[in-house]
Amino acid sequence: MFLSVFDIFKISIGPSSSHTMGPMLAARRFIDLISSIDPPDAVALGCHLYGSLAYTGEGHGTIRAVLCGLMGMRPESYDPEAAEEALTQLDQSAAVSLPNGRLMALSRSSIVVEKGSRLPVHPNGMMFVLSDERGEVVVSETYYSIGGGFVVTEAEMALGPTMPASAEVPFPFGSAAEMLAMGDASGLSIAAMKRANEIAGGGADLDTRIMAIWAVMDRSIERGLCTDGILPGGLNVRRRAKGLNDKLQAQVGANDAPLHSAIDWLSAYAMAVNEENAAGGQVVTAPTNGAAGVIPAVVRYYLDLVPGASPAAVPDMLLTAAAIGGLIKTNASISGAEVGCQGEVGSASAMAAAALCAALGGTNAQIENAAEIALEHHLGMTCDPIRGLVQVPCIERNGMGAVKAVAAASLAGLGDGQHIVPLDAVIETMRQTGRDMDERYKETSLGGLSVSLPEC
Template sequence: MFLSVFEMFKVGIGPSSSHTMGPMVAAARFLDQLRAGPFTPASVGAVLHGSLAFTGKGHATDRAVILGLAGFTPEDFDADAAEATLSDIAARRSVAPEGLPRMGFDPEKDLRFDYETALPGHANGMVLLARDAQGDTLVQQVFYSVGGGFVLTDRELAEGADTDTGPPVPYPFKTAAQMVEMAESSGLSIAAMKRKNELSRRSGGDLDRGLDRIWQVMAACIDRGLTTDGTLPGGLNVRRRAAGIFDALKAEHGRNQAAPHVMLDWMSAYAMAVNEENAAGGQVVTAPTNGAAGVVPATIRYWLDHMPGASRRQVPEFLLTAAAIGGLVKHNASISGAECGCQAEVGSASAMAAAGLCAVLGGTPRQIENAAEIALEHHLGMTCDPIRGLVQVPCIERNGLGTIKAVSAASLALRGDGVHLVPLDAAIETMRQTGNDMSEKYKETSLGGLAVNVPNC
């Protein structure tokens, strides 16, 4: 089993990897299908199902699909160009992606939210279609956005095409137990094994440049969030708080900084900065998803700025270790809130961050596995119930608490020798089973929990 660090950490846009990035990627794939096909489409349309329908408006899924059909992709998204394109589409009721004729598309009629019919493969299902001049369907394709920006067609999902099909890697661990055993038998760290696996697919220069870009985008996102105030879009009138907390912490420097709780405030400020940017539709890195994007970068920033001996040179070790853990969770359970609730998003992110921090603080493979297990175990059962379908409440603060748990889990693991009762593999399997048992009301549909018990207008 191999999932690249660049699959776990993708540069994209907010507010959701599964509801914004995924549908945009699906639309781009559909355009490629049309470009390669024998037909000349006259118009296109889209139908959103399941969680994409129920929380699509709050997650900007409609905008993502429209822009995707116009040729936009998450990795090179230009916000100003997007706004101009949306205005043009609304006026001309058509899209004109590169390499295809201008095709009819009326956002009011050709983008439909189907709240009644759930597609069988995954909660995040959508259908894209192209029609001829008479309105008859020429091409129709089902896509599933399976979390973290990963997208599969219905056929790919049925065939298990989310598994690795590339050349063999030197350390192909599928479980945490295999990972630890390989590390101990080889004498390599988890990050070193992950690096060797990556180098079987790309050059060292590409790997290093890619890792550097991941951290640059993460750090820039934190910095923007720490210097931007105002109200988040969507109608809940949620005020940005990270900048105010950050300013207060800086102003208090030297006075009450010794109070234990102040360190928690720094962690929360960094994480909330990222997720406020995400909620505003800014550029973020999936870690492993947008809804949980604040935990890993906040933990890195806390380590770099507040722990003696921290070095920027170790950030790749942190990211590679975290990606190894995230890959295990995705392969054996899920990183999708629509599939397993928020335990699959913030819980996975906290496990990844705990492992990464434990690694750069000198933890052994067994201590790293223990850190990830502690963090994930104490997110088990967490529901995904965003108010009004927006990635704001409880999502933003939840990333702060996930960061705090990650740091605590790493610290606890480092106090031990790696021997512990509950293996990480058991925690991952428990998360999968819990997600299967969880009511759909609590899996990113906004039909239960806080989403219905807190006034949201």
């Protein structure tokens, strides 16, 4: 199944690809839908949030994201200051102007949080409605935010993936086993096969576009490394990446700098991105917002700390990571609401491990082994963000995911690619574990750390 590198890595806004970016895109889709239909008796817009979106939507900024989407905003061009201004105006006018110029009633109370009920197809469900003066529904559409900023209607969900058909790309691998077999038959690396698929799918200026994605990732590291203060949301989480960076910079060149400072750099880079995400800043889904720090941290680690590293390797790193992310998304899930954090930070760690192993000259078998090691050792990891905020454990967890990715890449690189458990088996195990996982541990903040923190 073909998922483009640009489907996996998308410019997004914090704090969540499924709970912020997805709802904004869904709202925007609904606006486009009703603008094309333009029913004459419609007067008011509304939205109902279900399942995980209802339980943790407040902490994830879902209501704000839906309102912004209904006002026509998009994640890739989102400007926080302009959004704040538009929301203040909305509070005064209680109305929004559609692209066709018609005014519809809309206010914060138009977004209804339906705790205790979920829609049948996926835990992240939303129903948008357009009603007439008597409150009767004129048009409605249901959308699911299925992780990583992917949004589908119920009908699209039933159809399954609608990416270009497998036959349209030269290497239509739908599993890691097929990927390895096609690599053996063609003599190409995973990145080279993914590159050929992207070009067949219409990917002009591929390297330039991938480097533009990397530039956004890198900027989120840089912003995070020089910003301190308290993160929003009321949990009073202090940003730590700047302090880590200051201490690590002071060690640079010192003879007694500990060897494990490389691990601290990884954590600082990953936490910098996730603090930016928690603050509502711009990040890249990798494959989600909650796990957005792992892959940038590992790429930066490679560029800054691996002797002989070259930025020219970055496109192949992200192509390799996207190949692994596509397999996980297609055969299991990258959504914390569906399979817990193993699907978010676990997937990101597997993708990063594969990327680094490729950059270090690993064979396809070693790259597959690196991804397998990283994912295997995240199996069963739950999603239990405290107060529904993508802060604790999420920020630190990205640092740990990056450290595991580097360890997995190194371990695989020291081996010959032979190993007991294939990556496909680990992906399937993750899917089954997620299916069996209690709902309390799937982005509802009803269990785990979210209920273990003593109230102060």
